[in-house]
Amino acid sequence: MKEIMVVAEHRRGELRDVTWEMLSKGRDLVERIGAELSVAILGKGVSPMVDLLKPKAHRVLLVEDDLLENYNSETYEKVLTQIITDRKPYLTLIGHTATGMDFAPALAAHLKIPLATDCIGIEPEGESFLLTRQLYGGKVNAQVSFQKKGPFMITVRSGAFPAIEKDPLPGEILPILSSISGEGLAKRFLQYVEAAVGEVDITQADILVSIGRGIKDAENIPMVKELADLLGGALSCSRPVVDKKWLPKDRQVGTSGKTVKPKVYIAIGISGAFQHVAGMKGAGTVIAINKDPKAPIFSVAKYGIVADLFKIVPLIKDKIKELKKTKS
Amino acid sequence: MNIIVCIKRVPETADADVIIDKSGKDIEKGGLAFDLNEWDSYAIEEAILLKEKLGGTVTVLSMGGEESNESLRKCLAMGADEAIRLTDPAFEGSDGYVTARILSEVIRKLPYDLILTGTQAEDDGYGQVGVALAEILGIPHASVVNRIEVQDNKVKVHRELEGGLEEVFEIDLPAVLTIQTGINEPRYVSIMGIRKVAKKEIKAYGASDLNLSPQEVGVSGSDIRLEKIFLPPVGEGAEMLEGKPEEIATKVFEILKDKGGLV
Ligand SMILES: Cc1cc2nc3c(=O)[nH]c(=O)nc-3n(C[C@H](O)[C@H](O)[C@H](O)COP(=O)(O)OP(=O)(O)OC[C@H]3O[C@@H](n4cnc5c(N)ncnc54)[C@H](O)[C@@H]3O)c2cc1C
Ligand SMILES: Nc1ncnc2c1ncn2[C@@H]1O[C@H](COP(=O)(O)O)[C@@H](O)[C@H]1O
Numbered sequence: 240m241k242e243i244m245v246v247a248e249h250r251r252g253e254l255r256d257v258t259w260e261m262l263s264k265g266r267d268l269v270e271r272i273g274a275e276l277s278v279a280i281l282g283k284g285v286s287p288m289v290d291l292l293k294p295k296a297h298r299v300l301l302v303e304d305d306l307l308e309n310y311n312s313e314t315y316e317k318v319l320t321q322i323i324t325d326r327k328p329y330l331t332l333i334g335h336t337a338t339g340m341d342f343a344p345a346l347a348a349h350l351k352i353p354l355a356t357d358c359i360g361i362e363p364e365g366e367s368f369l370l371t372r373q374l375y376g377g378k379v380n381a382q383v384s385f386q387k388k389g390p391f392m393i394t395v396r397s398g399a400f401p402a403i404e405k406d407p408l409p410g411e412i413l414p415i416l417s418s419i420s421g422e423g424l425a426k427r428f429l430q431y432v433e434a435a436v437g438e439v440d441i442t443q444a445d446i447l448v449s450i451g452r453g454i455k456d457a458e459n460i461p462m463v464k465e466l467a468d469l470l471g472g473a474l475s476c477s478r479p480v481v482d483k484k485w486l487p488k489d490r491q492v493g494t495s496g497k498t499v500k501p502k503v504y505i506a507i508g509i510s511g512a513f514q515h516v517a518g519m520k521g522a523g524t525v526i527a528i529n530k531d532p533k534a535p536i537f538s539v540a541k542y543g544i545v546a547d548l549f550k551i552v553p554l555i556k557d558k559i560k561e562l563k564k565t566k567s
Numbered sequence: 568m569n570i571i572v573c574i575k576r577v578p579e580t581a582d583a584d585v586i587i588d589k590s591g592k593d594i595e596k597g598g599l600a601f602d603l604n605e606w607d608s609y610a611i612e613e614a615i616l617l618k619e620k621l622g623g624t625v626t627v628l629s630m631g632g633e634e635s636n637e638s639l640r641k642c643l644a645m646g647a648d649e650a651i652r653l654t655d656p657a658f659e660g661s662d663g664y665v666t667a668r669i670l671s672e673v674i675r676k677l678p679y680d681l682i683l684t685g686t687q688a689e690d691d692g693y694g695q696v697g698v699a700l701a702e703i704l705g706i707p708h709a710s711v712v713n714r715i716e717v718q719d720n721k722v723k724v725h726r727e728l729e730g731g732l733e734e735v736f737e738i739d740l741p742a743v744l745t746i747q748t749g750i751n752e753p754r755y756v757s758i759m760g761i762r763k764v765a766k767k768e769i770k771a772y773g774a775s776d777l778n779l780s781p782q783e784v785g786v787s788g789s790d791i792r793l794e795k796i797f798l799p800p801v802g803e804g805a806e807m808l809e810g811k812p813e814e815i816a817t818k819v820f821e822i823l824k825d826k827g828g829l830v
Contacts, residue, residue: 337727427737540805
């Protein structure tokens with residue numbers, strides 16, 4: 240029987256959400272094309288995670304090795320090459336994450352398997368799949384297809400597929416002996432470095448006023464900061480604002496920054512790239528201000544305002560000041 | 568230290584009104600401004616910083632049409648020594664793997680200790696070319712790199728993970744590193760700076776120069792085919808606030824009051 244294989248992503252003893260999302264999508268696909276679902280987990284001392292994975296797949300391919308204690312693209316590539324060569328899964332699913340981006344393109348190139356990256360839609364189509372991915376920071380969607388026959392490889396965007404609970408699968412555990420050796424590795428893991436802790440914890444704020452590249456210049460920041468102050472909220476931002484050193488890293492919302500769930504999130508001059516949205520889509524009410532009516536941020540917003548931020552933000556501030564006064 | 572940097576010229580779409588063209592497979596590029604891919608501007612800056620510290624050369628490569636010379640010149644003005652453009656009608660429609668393949672063919676002819684690419688291109692967003700390139704060349708790599716320290720024939724790199732956590736690796740050279748934004752502050756290039764390098768030769772190589780047959784490149788050589796593009800539904804779930812700016816401001820105030828944003 241055909242096999243769809245998910246490569247489990249985990250870090251420091253914890254499975255990452257994208258793993259559940261891939262397993263859920265994988266389950267949907269195997270049911271539709273008549274295949275079986277397996278999940279490969281590579282690591283050291285991963286049995287607690289194996290217990291969690293068991294009910295999600297027909298098979299757990301378990302590779303335990305001291306050398307797999309920490310993720311390393313080089314060891315991952317070797318082990319996965321071995322597994323894929325042996326088992327020939329029809330489709331391999333990998334997260335389009337900092338980890339998946341680091342090994343999937345090399346693994347696919349090595350095995351000469353077609354790879355479609357960062358997919359947000361996967362539909363079976365005859366003997367192949369039709370995929371949806373995004374171009375231009377999410378402003379354009381593309382439908383892409385594979386030109387070769389399977390096996391295929393796809394990296395999946397985090398958050399693109401919901402993790403849906405279904406009745407358990409057998410989860411037969413299949414231990415696999417890895418043939419890697421520590422000798423001659425050209426890439427060696429040294430350590431983790433924790434994210435720096437800042438003075439303001441934006442994850443605790445009820446109201447976040449968040450700025451993006453649309454703010455144009457550091458000197459425009461106080462204008463928006465005042466809005467945050469008026470609302471008793473905190474100021475956060477998208478990545479380019481941090482890259483330009485206009486605000487410290489601890490203010491950054493998104494995959495490589497913080498995940499926030501405030502009551503109100505006001506996105507000002509932020510386009511809404513998925514790496515940003517991943518960090519704020521759990522917010523209660525999202526208000527987006529952007530001069531571009533096609534900005535992807537409007538897809539996650541509850542309220543949208545198409546306007547020049549430099550015109551509208553001062554007016555909003557005035558209104559708040561005025562109405563606050565009449566109230567008191 | 569000889570460094571190669573792969574760069575791409577991309578349209579600036581964040582602020583622009585994006586329209587799908589007649590082919591249904593591309594956007595209308597006519598009215599758009601173009602620039603060096605954001606991630607690549609950090610990659611070229613990093614290469615020049617390393618050169619300034621350690622000596623050596625920086626060579627920039629780009630696969631693209633004549634217009635790509637503009638971005639290559641920007642890199643020369645920033646301090647790169649040489650620029651090479653890979654160009655051939657047959658290259659058009661190359662997917663991520665084939666792009667890496669084409670780049671690898673010219674890189675094989677050059678001396679190098681380190682290759683830098685961007686983490687992703689703003690247009691196609693594959694996040695694939697750099698890592699595939701390393702595999703094709705048979706050298707190690709690290710992606711999403713936000714710090715580099717060169718130590719003799721190795722580099723110590725920090726990889727940026729989710730939540731701002733970093734992973735530190737030691738990698739033997741030569742290697743490919745895909746660079747994340749924020750690793751440095753790309754220098755400003757003045758018009759004068761660009762003028763100074765206006766006459767500098769940019770070598771151009773086509774498929775035959777690289778011993779690539781037209782069948783292995785472009786659409787025919789690619790495993791991934793773009794069928795069509797379309798504009799995603801935007802703002803379907805959003806209530807758009809319209810009216811005079813003052814009215815919008817009042818509505819925002821009401822919403823904030825309602826959602827507990829005003830205490
Ligand atoms: C591995 C990886 C991790 C990443 N992690 C993150 C992350 O954690 N967080 C994050 O934010 N990004 C992250 N990114 C970057 C992400 O892909 C985008 O590049 C980034 O989010 C874009 O930021 P932006 O929306 O501020 O800028 P842009 O995309 O340039 O958008 C600017 C917006 O401002 C609008 N605008 C301009 N002027 C005005 C005006 N006067 N009034 C109103 N609107 C205006 C424009 O219409 C546009 O929509 C990551 C990328 C990678 C590859
Ligand atoms: N046509 C190209 N010419 C040169 N380098 C490229 C080209 N396409 C992609 N790259 C490099 O590969 C990186 C990642 O691109 P991508 O995999 O397309 O997201 C870019 O930041 C560039 O450094």
